[in-house]
Every structure is written in structure tokens, then in C-alpha cells.
Amino acid sequence: MKILTGNDLVSGDVIWWAGDGWSRQVGDSADVGERGDDLARTEEAALRVVGAYVIDATVSDDGVRPAHIKDRIRALGPTVRPDLTLKPNDADAGNWVI
Amino acid sequence: MYRYDSYDQSIVDARVEEFRDQVQRRLTGALTEDQFKPLRLMNGLYLQLHAYMLRVAIPYGTLSGKQMRKLGEIAAKYDRGYGHFTTRQNLQYNWIKLADAPDILAELATVEMHAIQTSGNCIRNISSDQYAGVSADEVADPRPWAELLRQWSSFHPEFTYLPRKFKICVIASDDDRAAMKLHDIGLKLVSKDGVIGAEVYAGGGMGRTPMVAPLIRDFVPEEEIVSYLEACLRVYNRHGRRDNKYKARIKILVHEIGVEEYKRQVEEEFAHMRTLGLNPPVEELNRIRAFFAPPAYETGLSDAMDRSDPAFALWVDRQVAAHKAPGYAIVNISLKPLTGIPGDASAEQIELVATLAERYSLDELRVTHAQNLVLPHVRKVDLYAIWRELEEAGLAEANLDLITDIIACPGLDYCALANARSIPLAQKIAHRFAAAERQAELGELKLKISGCINACGHHHAGHIGILGVDRKGVENFQLSLGGSGAEDASLGQITGPGFSEDGVVDAIEKVTDLYLAQRESGERFLDTYRRLGMKPFKEAIYG
Amino acid sequence: MVEFLSFRNGEATQEPAVTVEAFTGQTNSTAVRIEAGEDARELLPHLDRLSLVEVNFPAYGDGRGYSAARILRESGYQGELRAVGDVLVDQIVALRRCGFDSFHPAKPLDDAAVDRALNRYADVYQKAIDGRIPVWAKRHPETTNG
Numbered sequence: 176m177k178i179l180t181g182n183d184l185v186s187g188d189v190i191w192w193a194g195d196g197w198s199r200q201v202g203d204s205a206d207v208g209e210r211g212d213d214l215a216r217t218e219e220a221a222l223r224v225v226g227a228y229v230i231d232a233t234v235s236d237d238g239v240r241p242a243h244i245k246d247r248i249r250a251l252g253p254t255v256r257p258d259l260t261l262k263p264n265d266a267d268a269g270n271w272v273i
Numbered sequence: 274m275y276r277y278d279s280y281d282q283s284i285v286d287a288r289v290e291e292f293r294d295q296v297q298r299r300l301t302g303a304l305t306e307d308q309f310k311p312l313r314l315m316n317g318l319y320l321q322l323h324a325y326m327l328r329v330a331i332p333y334g335t336l337s338g339k340q341m342r343k344l345g346e347i348a349a350k351y352d353r354g355y356g357h358f359t360t361r362q363n364l365q366y367n368w369i370k371l372a373d374a375p376d377i378l379a380e381l382a383t384v385e386m387h388a389i390q391t392s393g394n395c396i397r398n399i400s401s402d403q404y405a406g407v408s409a410d411e412v413a414d415p416r417p418w419a420e421l422l423r424q425w426s427s428f429h430p431e432f433t434y435l436p437r438k439f440k441i442c443v444i445a446s447d448d449d450r451a452a453m454k455l456h457d458i459g460l461k462l463v464s465k466d467g468v469i470g471a472e473v474y475a476g477g478g479m480g481r482t483p484m485v486a487p488l489i490r491d492f493v494p495e496e497e498i499v500s501y502l503e504a505c506l507r508v509y510n511r512h513g514r515r516d517n518k519y520k521a522r523i524k525i526l527v528h529e530i531g532v533e534e535y536k537r538q539v540e541e542e543f544a545h546m547r548t549l550g551l552n553p554p555v556e557e558l559n560r561i562r563a564f565f566a567p568p569a570y571e572t573g574l575s576d577a578m579d580r581s582d583p584a585f586a587l588w589v590d591r592q593v594a595a596h597k598a599p600g601y602a603i604v605n606i607s608l609k610p611l612t613g614i615p616g617d618a619s620a621e622q623i624e625l626v627a628t629l630a631e632r633y634s635l636d637e638l639r640v641t642h643a644q645n646l647v648l649p650h651v652r653k654v655d656l657y658a659i660w661r662e663l664e665e666a667g668l669a670e671a672n673l674d675l676i677t678d679i680i681a682c683p684g685l686d687y688c689a690l691a692n693a694r695s696i697p698l699a700q701k702i703a704h705r706f707a708a709a710e711r712q713a714e715l716g717e718l719k720l721k722i723s724g725c726i727n728a729c730g731h732h733h734a735g736h737i738g739i740l741g742v743d744r745k746g747v748e749n750f751q752l753s754l755g756g757s758g759a760e761d762a763s764l765g766q767i768t769g770p771g772f773s774e775d776g777v778v779d780a781i782e783k784v785t786d787l788y789l790a791q792r793e794s795g796e797r798f799l800d801t802y803r804r805l806g807m808k809p810f811k812e813a814i815y816g
Numbered sequence: 817m818v819e820f821l822s823f824r825n826g827e828a829t830q831e832p833a834v835t836v837e838a839f840t841g842q843t844n845s846t847a848v849r850i851e852a853g854e855d856a857r858e859l860l861p862h863l864d865r866l867s868l869v870e871v872n873f874p875a876y877g878d879g880r881g882y883s884a885a886r887i888l889r890e891s892g893y894q895g896e897l898r899a900v901g902d903v904l905v906d907q908i909v910a911l912r913r914c915g916f917d918s919f920h921p922a923k924p925l926d927d928a929a930v931d932r933a934l935n936r937y938a939d940v941y942q943k944a945i946d947g948r949i950p951v952w953a954k955r956h957p958e959t960t961n962g
Contacts, residue, residue: 185300186370187324222302226320243746245685248694249322253686255614255696259353259368280939280951287937294932311877312906394877424941424951430913431886431944434879511883515852549890551943553952554959 176234178204179211181227189249201250202238247272274337275420275564277385285382288389292316293375317391318374322689325369328391333401333419334362334640338631343384345623351377358616360680360731362400362640367687389427394435396426400442402450403639407649409597412462413469415445417562425499432506436513437521452642452758454486455479455734457523470494476527479728484524485762487532500551504542568635574600578653585660591671604648607670611703614696615681616644625666633659643680675712676720677703680731684724691724693741693748698722701778715785718798734758736799738765750777754810755802768811780814787813817924823917829868829896856884863893873901882914889915889945905929915945
């Protein structure tokens with residue numbers, strides 16, 4: 176699937192397009208098909224996102240998994256600071272990015 | 274230390290208000306990201322992997338306690354409770370909100386700090402020796418020249434849109450602690466017939482085409498350094514490549530036209546420049562120099578100390594360097610705890626070091642390019658008390674210049690440019706070599722890790738260097754040996770095919786084992802490598 | 817919004833600027849246009865017959881035009897020096913400091929923003945072309961190096 180990501184313009188938070196708005200959770204990502212670039216332009220113009228780009232991802236029972244390690248690290252947070260990731264209580268969360 | 278006068282303050286304050294206006298225009302949509310990006314970069318604000326990142330300039334790596342305290346306060350108030358000291362002697366915050374950036378710059382301005390030109394294709398923060406002013410072997414304290422150049426380079430009208438970024442370093446000792454020859458321009462102060470001037474090196478750098486800077490002039494009198502640099506920069510601005518950003522640094526220009534031709538053009542331009550009255554008068558250098566006059570050291574202090582606590586004695590032997598004044602010492606504070614993140618410091622640690630600087634170091638501290646901190650003016654009688662406080666705060670690691678004193682860029686955990694993670698690898702290496710006896714046995718061994726070809730982790734200059742690459746979406750690491758950023762500057766050579774994260778740790782163990790087996794008396798790892806060459810090391814790794 | 821901005825007294829030069837090659841090959845033209853990679857020093861033998869030099873900025877980040885301008889002014893050129901192309905409000909101050917005295921940007925500029933930019937910084941650190949007294953000279957009024 177194709178998903179759309181970027182950063183919140185004001186806070187800088189990593190965000191994912193969820194179909195009707197943006198989410199902090201990669202698992203909420205919607206398949207944007209071929210509409211990603213158009214959506215990125217519209218949402219950037221509306222000042223809701225900055226640096227938006229489309230990536231490949233797979234979906235399984237475990238949720239949405241970006242194809243590249245860089246976007247998996249964006250989705251989780253810094254692997255060397257588990258306390259600052261989106262899964263601070265999951266000691267093994269870092270393994271997901273590899 | 275230098276203090277702003279009303280001119281300096283008004284320029285920095287004006288910058289804060291200018292940026293506030295630009296951020297406002299961005300938040301209301303008057304500026305698109307394409308228009309805003311170069312403006313925010315000129316203020317050190319990047320969009321990184323997880324958030325905005327703000328890079329604060331620490332001019333020539335010198336700070337007062339008050340400035341350090343402010344850095345800690347900002348980390349606690351606007352960031353997530355920590356900051357990262359960089360190989361450019363700066364500090365980066367990783368989790369900044371765009372709307373807060375103007376307020377942060379305003380807070381920095383209250384303590385005479387800024388983020389001006391910490392990014393962009395302009396002259397960046399001037400770097401210098403962390404032992405400036407306190408080492409016995411320097412010709413002069415290099416920081417007055419660095420401050421003169423900070424002012425000269427700030428909002429320079431001609432050199433703000435160079436082909437690429439431009440880094441200048443000023444040192445004044447034969448021992449190079451600042452990687453001077455790996456800068457776009459390196460200045461080494463020297464004395465000739467009682468007159469101070471500079472040796473000038475141009476065209477050094479790391480990145481994808483590393484070069485050690487050649488000497489282009491053996492003496493520029495101190496009062497003409499500004500006009501000579503104007504000449505160097507003008508030749509680069511006019512003729513540096515702009516067709517390919519990977520070939521745009523001055524090192525490529527110097528390499529392509531040749532050192533002699535670059536020198537010739539600079540001399541021609543200098544002959545013209547020196548007629549234009551561009552140099553501040555010597556009174557201005559003297560004014561700045563007065564701020565860096567040696568502090569009033571106490572006399573009659575004892576050099577003796579109680580070494581009965583073995584952990585303290587170990588720390589003293591490793592972290593404390595000789596000071597030019599009797600009874601005083603230079604304290605190196607390691608930001609490389611074995612399980613920590615190289616260069617990171619929590620808001621509380623930053624606050625503590627600020628307090629230690631105020632209480633024990635004549636209100637002064639330094640940041641090193643190896644991502645450590647320095648208290649430059651410590652009475653030896655105070656060392657034990659300082660060590661106790663550092664130990665309580667997790668800052669008493671005794672590993673200066675040892676294999677676990679690793680330089681590492683933020684890597685793929687934080688950086689949008691990175692191809693691989695640097696920090697987890699640094700932690701694995703530190704874990705493997707954690708035993709203090711083993712580190713001591715290996716002696717000076719500078720290990721440096723970059724998560725991409727841009728080489729922020731200085732891997733080319735590592736006795737052992739590691740470069741992270743992306744191999745079909747998987748992190749892979751290339752090993753190199755034989756680099757040095759010191760006065761014997763050299764560039765490391767790649768050993769061969771790359772490794773997984775665990776594989777590279779094993780390979781390091783093989784080369785260090787070979788070193789221990791083959792070294793001759795007094796040889797560092799680097800010396801043995803230089804004597805034996807790559808072949809035996811390669812065989813040890815891949816054989 | 818302004819399409820043309822001049823800081824010169826009197827009329828802007830109307831004559832169309834010719835290329836450096838055309839200019840140096842003929843004797844009657846008084847206006848020339850320098851492209852980013854061209855050598856401003858080629859014009860130095862002809863400064864007395866020039867009334868307009870246009871310096872083109874193909875992109876705001878291409879800073880070669882700043883050096884071209886200073887070279888001309890340092891050599892005594894007194895005529896109109898016009899920045900054209902990708903000239904943005906954020907570069908106006910630096911361009912002025914390098915000796916540009918008129919601007920014909922590809923996209924019009926906001927007058928109020930130009931005024932704000934020009935008045936933002938009361939002081940400057942370097943001696944350049946615009947005659948502004950650098951901070952170091954203000955700090956030492958007794959010296960003559962300003």
C-alpha cells in the first residue's frame with residue numbers, strides 16, 4: 176500500500192494520513208493509492224503538514240509497516256531512547272524497526 | 274570571556290525579531306515551506322526525523338555558567354529534557370516546536386547567545402581549541418581572533434550565499450585538539466620575530482571527498498587576517514562549483530585548480546583587498562583580547578592531592594590535564610558514559626556543570642569537538658569535590674581518548690540524512706570494551722562513527738572509523754583505519770567489505786587484538802597501524 | 817508591491833543591457849548584463865562608458881553576483897548597479913551593502929517588507945560598499961581605518 180506522512184507544521188510531530196485527517200500513529204494510516212501527491216499539496220497549502228511524502232508500506236495483523244527503516248524509526252521514535260518513543264512501556268519496541 | 278556591548282546585543286536582538294516575523298509569516302501561510310526553509314536554516318532550525326531541531330551556536334566552544342544554565346533551562350522548558358553536544362562544539366535540541374523557536378532565540382539572546390549561521394551555505398560557527406588560554410604550549414589565546422571572525426562573518430554581505438557551507442577553525446598550539454586541518458580554512462597562530470600572525474590552511478574537510486588542508490600561506494600578520502580571509506572567500510565564492518552540491522566545498526576547488534593556482538588567485542585578490550580598509554584596527558583586536566586576559570589565579574596553591582580513593586585517582590589520571598598555572602588543572606568531563614548516548618546531556622546534568630563552572634572554574638567551561646565538556650580553571654584542591662559531584666550525576670566516566678570515548682553523530686535515530694544508526698553501535702562497542710583495564714591497555718584510540726557519508730561523526734579522522742551505509746534497506750557498516758584529526762592529520766583507509774552491526778564490533782576486536790600482539794614499546798594503535806600498514810589488519814579481519 | 821526599486825537619484829537607465837560578450841566587442845553600448853558565471857573584471861577597462869550594469873541572479877542562493885557587484889564598486893564604478901532575477905526581500909540588505917542601487921526582481925516585492933528589512937539592523941559588522949560605518953569603527957572613533 177501507499178501511505179502519506181510528514182510533520183505537523185506547528186509542533187513538528189511525525190504524522191500519518193488517516194483518511195480523514197492526520198494521526199500520530201502509523202497504524203492509523205490509510206492507503207492513499209495514487210492520490211498521495213495531490214493530498215500532500217492540499218494539506219501543505221492548508222498548513223496542516225510540512226514535508227509530506229508518499230511511501231510504500233505493508234499491512235498485516237501486526238498493523239501498518241513502512242517499507243524503509245527510516246520511516247519505521249519515524250513511526251516509533253529514537254530507538255536509543257525508548258522512553259521518548261510512542262511505546263515507552265514496550266521494552267522490545269525497538270526490534271520492530273529492524 | 275567575551276561580553277556583548279550594546280552593538281552586539283542590538284544585532285542579536287534584531288535577529289530574534291526578524292525570525293519572529295518570519296515564523297509568523299510561515300504560520301499564517303504568507304511564506305511557503307520553500308521560501309521559509311532557507312530563512313529557518315540561517316537560524317539553525319532544521320526539520321529532522323522526528324521534529325524540528327534547533328542548533329545553537331557556542332562560539333569557539335566557550336560558555337559561562339549562566340549561558341550553560343540557560344541551555345539547561347531551554348532543554349527542560351521547550352525540549353524533552355536534554356540536549357546534544359556536537360562535533361562542531363554546538364548544542365542541538367531535538368524536539369522543538371516551530372511556534373516556540375522565536376521565544377527560544379529570545380531567551381538565548383538574554384545570555385548573549387544565538388543560532389545565527391549554524392546552518393546554510395555561509396560561514397558557520399568558528400571552532401577552536403578547548404584548552405585555549407590554559408595550555409602551556411600556545412602562542413596566544415586563539416579566541417580573540419575567533420571572536421573577531423565571529424563578528425566579521427555574521428551577516429557578511431558578500432559571503433552569505435556561498436557554493437556550500439564554510440567552516441573556519443583557529444588554534445594556537447602545535448598540538449591540534451580541534452581538527453584544524455579538516456576545516457575549509459584552518460588558522461594556526463604563530464609568532465614570527467615577535468609578531469603574531471597566522472599560518473593559513475585551506476581546502477580541508479570530511480564528507481564524501483575527505484581532504485587534509487594544505488598550507489597556503491605561512492604568515493598573515495594578525496591585523497590583516499580579515500582581509501586575507503576576504504580574499505580566500507571571494508575566490509571561492511566566484512569560482513567554487515555550483516553545479517553539483519557534492520563538489521561545491523572549497524576543497525574541491527583547491528583540488529581541481531591546484532593549490533598553487535588557488536594561492537596565486539588569493540594573493541592577487543589579497544593585494545587588492547588590503548587597499549580597501551577592510552581590517553578592523555588593532556585597537557579592536559586589543560579590545561576583544563582584554564576579555565580573554567588570564568583570570569586572577571590564586572598563587573601559592575599546592576599541587577598535591579589526596580589520591581587514596583582509587584576510583585578518584587583513576588579519574589584524575591584520565592580526565593585531568595596540565596594547566597599553565599601552578600596549583601590549577603583542566604578537567605575533562607566525559608559525555609560518554611558506557612550505556613549512554615555520545616554527546617547527550619540531560620537538563621539536570623547541564624545545570625550541574627553550570628554550577629560546577631561557577632563554583633570551581635572561574636565561571637567558564639568549554640565544549641570539545643569530541644563531544645565532551647571541559648572545566649578549564651580548576652584548583653587541584655577542588656578536584657575531589659568536583660569528582661564526587663560528577664559521579665553522582667553519572668558524569669565521572671574516566672575514558673578520555675580511550676576506545677569508549679566514541680564520537681558519534683546522531684545517526685538514523687534522529688537524523689533525516691542518515692543511512693544507519695550510529696548510537697546503538699557506539700553502545701555495543703562501549704559494552705564490548707567496557708572493562709577499564711582493557712581500555713587502559715589499548716590506550717589512546719580514537720573511534721569515530723558517522724551514520725552517513727556527510728561524516729558529522731568524523732569517521733575519516735578516526736584511528737578506527739566507521740561509516741554507516743544503507744545496503745538494500747539494511748544497515749551496514751564500513752570500517753576504516755588510520756585516520757587522525759590531530760596535528761598528524763590523516764585520512765582513514767577502508768578495510769574492505771562492510772559488516773552488520775555485530776560484525777563490525779567483532780572486526781574492531783580483531784584489529785585491536787592484532788595491535789596488542791604487534792605493538793612496539795610506546796606505540797599507540799595509530800602508530801602500529803602506520804608502521805605495519807593495512808595488510809595484516811585486513812588479514813586479521815577477513816582472513 | 818513594487819516591480820522596480822531604485823535608490824539612485826534621478827532616472828533609471830532605460831537602455832537595454834547587452835551581454836558581456838556583445839559589450840566588450842563593440843563601443844557604443846552603455847549597458848551590460850552579467851550572468852552568474854561571468855567575470856565582472858572584464859568590464860573594468862570600460863567603466864567610464866558604462867551607465868548600467870545588470871547582475872542576474874538565476875537563483876537567490878547563487879551568490880556570485882555579490883562578488884561581481886563589489887568588484888565593480890571597489891574599482892570605482894559609479895553608474896547604476898541593478899540586481900535582476902531571483903531577488904527576494906530577504907537579500908535586499910546584503911545586496912545594498914555590496915553596492916546594488918536598483919532592483920528588478922522576477923517577482924514583485926512587498927514595499928512594506930522591503931522597508932522593514934532595510935531598517936531592521938541598526939549596525940553592521942563589516943565594512944562594505946554602502947558606506948555604513950562598521951561596529952568596529954564606531955567602537956574606535958579615534959582610529960582612521962574606517
